[in-house]
Amino acid sequence: MTVFIIGGLELGKDDDINPGPKHAEWRKTNVVNVKEITGKGKKTVTVRTSDQTLEECTLTIRSITNERYRQLLNLCDHGGPYEVLSNHGAMWMYIIDRSINHSDQDKEPPLTEILESGEEVELNVATWTIQLLEAHN
16 A cells, blocks of 8 residues: 655555545646747747746545544645655645545544444545645745
8 A cells, every 4th residue: 555644644554444545646747838930941949948847746535534534634724835755755745725525425424433442433534635736945
């Protein structure tokens, strides 16, 4: 299982009732200008206009417990920058957007589940989409 850590919150631990990220999409777009050279034949030239571009990540996470829901909400509300560790590498990133989806299939609090240990946990099932942008301060 892939572990994804945002600001110290580890997503995807084997012993956690909350699953790890369902999907992580990484993007990095170079800025390129296309210029047309006038004259016979009208050729074009492409020029990369930036030496450094920023990494972006769209992360889809499912929260099961109310505790994980609150942890993710707190991270998103503060925005960062957070140290992000994943199989893609380690970098500092801001949370620039989030959406929370409670579908018909999701259970809302105050439903609870009793774990094998006998502990009763409050459920707050939701699917999160979090957009991260590399910090370059």
